[in-house]
Amino acid sequence: MSECQYIGSEQRQWPYTMCGQKNLEGKSYCADHYWVVYKKGSSNLKNNTKAIDAEIAELKRLQELEEIENV
Numbered sequence: 001m002s003e004c005q006y007i008g009s010e011q012r013q014w015p016y017t018m019c020g021q022k023n024l025e026g027k028s029y030c031a032d033h034y035w036v037v038y039k040k041g042s043s044n045l046k047n048n049t050k051a052i053d054a055e056i057a058e059l060k061r062l063q064e065l066e067e068i069e070n071v
Contacts, residue, residue, distance in 0.1 A: 003018065004020060004021045004028070004029050004033055005019070006019040006033035006037065007019075021033075024056065034052065
């Protein structure tokens with residue numbers, strides 16, 4: 001799947017709507033929701049925040065290039 005699977009805590013009834021933005025390569029969430037789910041700086045990330053920050057920056061760069069190409 002290549003779309004963000006984030007649902008959000010505000011959704012209480014079926015059918016749930018997922019974010020749908022492009023997810024980070026190999027992850028289930030987009031750049032915005034990855035830190036929401038894993039709480040940046042927590043032990044859930046096992047000191048991998050620099051690599052994830054770099055991955056997020058690259059994803060945003062690619063999205064900007066894609067938007068420019070589609071104009």
